[in-house]
Amino acid sequence: MARNVIRDEKVREERKQLIMDSVLQLIVRKGVGSLNISEIAKEAKLSVGNIYNFFKSKDEILDEILRKGQEEYRVFVTKVAEREDITPIEKLHFICSSWLSLKNNWAFTMMIQSIRMNETVREELKTVITRRFTQNLQPIEKIMKEGQEQEIIINENPLELAYYFVSLIQGLTLQQIPSNSVPVKMNADGIIHLFMKK
Amino acid sequence: MARNVIRDEKVREERKQLIMDSVLQLIVRKGVGSLNISEIAKEAKLSVGNIYNFFKSKDEILDEILRKGQEEYRVFVTKVAEREDITPIEKLHFICSSWLSLKNNWAFTMMIQSIRMNETVREELKTVITRRFTQNLQPIEKIMKEGQEQEIIINENPLELAYYFVSLIQGLTLQQIPSNSVPVKMNADGIIHLFMKK
Amino acid sequence: MARNVIRDEKVREERKQLIMDSVLQLIVRKGVGSLNISEIAKEAKLSVGNIYNFFKSKDEILDEILRKGQEEYRVFVTKVAEREDITPIEKLHFICSSWLSLKNNWAFTMMIQSIRMNETVREELKTVITRRFTQNLQPIEKIMKEGQEQEIIINENPLELAYYFVSLIQGLTLQQIPSNSVPVKMNADGIIHLFMKK
Amino acid sequence: MARNVIRDEKVREERKQLIMDSVLQLIVRKGVGSLNISEIAKEAKLSVGNIYNFFKSKDEILDEILRKGQEEYRVFVTKVAEREDITPIEKLHFICSSWLSLKNNWAFTMMIQSIRMNETVREELKTVITRRFTQNLQPIEKIMKEGQEQEIIINENPLELAYYFVSLIQGLTLQQIPSNSVPVKMNADGIIHLFMKK
DNA sequence: GATGAATGAGAATTCATTCAT
DNA sequence: GATGAATGAATTCTCATTCAT
Numbered sequence: 114m115a116r117n118v119i120r121d122e123k124v125r126e127e128r129k130q131l132i133m134d135s136v137l138q139l140i141v142r143k144g145v146g147s148l149n150i151s152e153i154a155k156e157a158k159l160s161v162g163n164i165y166n167f168f169k170s171k172d173e174i175l176d177e178i179l180r181k182g183q184e185e186y187r188v189f190v191t192k193v194a195e196r197e198d199i200t201p202i203e204k205l206h207f208i209c210s211s212w213l214s215l216k217n218n219w220a221f222t223m224m225i226q227s228i229r230m231n232e233t234v235r236e237e238l239k240t241v242i243t244r245r246f247t248q249n250l251q252p253i254e255k256i257m258k259e260g261q262e263q264e265i266i267i268n269e270n271p272l273e274l275a276y277y278f279v280s281l282i283q284g285l286t287l288q289q290i291p292s293n294s295v296p297v298k299m300n301a302d303g304i305i306h307l308f309m310k311k
Numbered sequence: 312m313a314r315n316v317i318r319d320e321k322v323r324e325e326r327k328q329l330i331m332d333s334v335l336q337l338i339v340r341k342g343v344g345s346l347n348i349s350e351i352a353k354e355a356k357l358s359v360g361n362i363y364n365f366f367k368s369k370d371e372i373l374d375e376i377l378r379k380g381q382e383e384y385r386v387f388v389t390k391v392a393e394r395e396d397i398t399p400i401e402k403l404h405f406i407c408s409s410w411l412s413l414k415n416n417w418a419f420t421m422m423i424q425s426i427r428m429n430e431t432v433r434e435e436l437k438t439v440i441t442r443r444f445t446q447n448l449q450p451i452e453k454i455m456k457e458g459q460e461q462e463i464i465i466n467e468n469p470l471e472l473a474y475y476f477v478s479l480i481q482g483l484t485l486q487q488i489p490s491n492s493v494p495v496k497m498n499a500d501g502i503i504h505l506f507m508k509k
Numbered sequence: 510m511a512r513n514v515i516r517d518e519k520v521r522e523e524r525k526q527l528i529m530d531s532v533l534q535l536i537v538r539k540g541v542g543s544l545n546i547s548e549i550a551k552e553a554k555l556s557v558g559n560i561y562n563f564f565k566s567k568d569e570i571l572d573e574i575l576r577k578g579q580e581e582y583r584v585f586v587t588k589v590a591e592r593e594d595i596t597p598i599e600k601l602h603f604i605c606s607s608w609l610s611l612k613n614n615w616a617f618t619m620m621i622q623s624i625r626m627n628e629t630v631r632e633e634l635k636t637v638i639t640r641r642f643t644q645n646l647q648p649i650e651k652i653m654k655e656g657q658e659q660e661i662i663i664n665e666n667p668l669e670l671a672y673y674f675v676s677l678i679q680g681l682t683l684q685q686i687p688s689n690s691v692p693v694k695m696n697a698d699g700i701i702h703l704f705m706k707k
Numbered sequence: 708m709a710r711n712v713i714r715d716e717k718v719r720e721e722r723k724q725l726i727m728d729s730v731l732q733l734i735v736r737k738g739v740g741s742l743n744i745s746e747i748a749k750e751a752k753l754s755v756g757n758i759y760n761f762f763k764s765k766d767e768i769l770d771e772i773l774r775k776g777q778e779e780y781r782v783f784v785t786k787v788a789e790r791e792d793i794t795p796i797e798k799l800h801f802i803c804s805s806w807l808s809l810k811n812n813w814a815f816t817m818m819i820q821s822i823r824m825n826e827t828v829r830e831e832l833k834t835v836i837t838r839r840f841t842q843n844l845q846p847i848e849k850i851m852k853e854g855q856e857q858e859i860i861i862n863e864n865p866l867e868l869a870y871y872f873v874s875l876i877q878g879l880t881l882q883q884i885p886s887n888s889v890p891v892k893m894n895a896d897g898i899i900h901l902f903m904k905k
Numbered sequence: 906g907a908t909g910a911a912t913g914a915g916a917a918t919t920c921a922t923t924c925a926t
Numbered sequence: 927g928a929t930g931a932a933t934g935a936a937t938t939c940t941c942a943t944t945c946a947t
Contacts, residue, residue, distance in 0.1 A: 149916060295444060540825055643890060
């Protein structure tokens, strides 16, 4: 009997997504260090060998997660930057609080940093990640410029400000380890306040 | 002839320091992921077995590096906070630029984050690191308070400001991977400016 | 409507042959080591599972290739031996140059040797291959005898001569790896000359 | 206590030789197909991990065996070719019967052919093996020339004769699978006779 | 203290075969 | 018949740690 090709493809995509989600879940629950194929398989309720029907290697899974994550972030942040119904401050606020509120973002930032730190070999992956990171600064830079034109954001090089903004958010994200987070509240208002004229 | 116990102890300490330095060197050159005992031994020009005459385990080496690093940082930052000959802004500037200029700080920050991310087991080590991190916020908090009294630093919760300050510096540090750093300049002036009244 | 059983059987045989041809193609292109079911399936443009509708196992495919190959060789060499229109020398020449000119023979010899070398388990398959090899010496032996009667072939035990003749051809075949063949010309004349009285 | 460096090096060489011998033993007993690290370790009575203290990979073991084997053969055959106390026929006889009498030679020839057949990847190893094979034809070629000058060896291109001689011996060797050898006697006299004027 | 061989548990990956659709 | 996801055993290699010398 002929298979339904479209349905098959959809199931396949769902399986890939299931595996990628399982990786992020595992990171949230057990940390980056315990990422191994058999744990991933257990989390996804697949057999070890079956994972390899969807991804060529463990690295490919991680690469794909990062690619997707950075891409989604790019789309998100670009859309926010282009909105005309809210002020630059509201835009920053929106970006900042969305980021800090998502569990996955923490795991995702962990992964990025972990790869940039860990891998000796995959120099080209690190380069790609860094390049995408740099590109993703541009929408934020645009928001900063907009804010400067409206005299709400302080007058520094807007790309530099974007860089500080993102690094600050990432730095804060890294402190939020589920079991051991630093006992200091953080709030989007306070963070954005740093970038405003007073 | 009786052994010179004090001298022996000194040699022993030097060896331990040699091993710990080798670890940081390796992280700078090859990343956290390729840290293993035989590489460490090669870097330190000792034999594998001999490493275990100075440390009980690989973990103990890492723990000790972190302990020492955080301790030195604590001493440094406390001293800076207590100085009476410079302004709070100058203090922040001093801390910020010292931190960003040292190669070892990068490797060290890597290690901290790596351990906080990686280890599933040693929950208590992560707790210790986080506790020390939190304690080390206090001198910065004090500087912030001082700056607020002098009406130079913005009026936010000073502990929160300290937290942002340190997270920002750490976030920036993590972008500075030797081979793949983000092509955006950063300068202490710009960073501190964020925390100043304008 | 009743199925056309004969036609079905023919299609089935074609499929089996397609699979076996694909195996030999793969060996020529990629070597014996990379033979695996999914590669075979890809080469034959069938699905993995479907292969198992025609053969019970991978081993069965190999067995069948060997059986057919040795059988065809037997028929070929027997026919040549029985011809009355050409001299024994011409017979040897014919056998020798046919063998050396076919790409498939190289892959086929590879397979035989590979199985004889590789398999620990299927002792009985190796025995079968060796028995058929020995049987296939007989037509050659007959040609040698014929040549000796005509005083063209040297006077040694004709079975031994047949054995040398075939081993020599196989030995030469094995040197002819597509990408790395030994840079020495070989020609049927020279080879047969060894077995002739001079 | 200081170690005896020279002794250590000797022990190390013995271990490497033990491992290489174990590989050849295994091939003789179980065939090329069952060569795997854990079998090798068992045969050598070492632990799996320990194998890797002496060789970087399984491939390195095989490479080293081949290198040594081809080198020893080169030395052997060169020495024989250069002898002045025996006739060319005696030289060929010596080479032929030494080769056919050694168990290891069979395993060794198996290995060479197996590698040339199996590996898709290690193109450069195959090239090296083929190059050395070709070089090792030269001493035989020299013997053939010498025989031709003395009008004992038939008048064909001596390099071609050498090629046939070696291929024939290899072809015969491959038939000598311990458990399934072809039931035809072979003898050095008969083989060499093929190359003699009659 | 110094050395590096020895160990063994685990990691990633491959692959023949089965099975639900 | 046709498909390719699913399985799990087997394989290569790594590495922290121990131990005899």
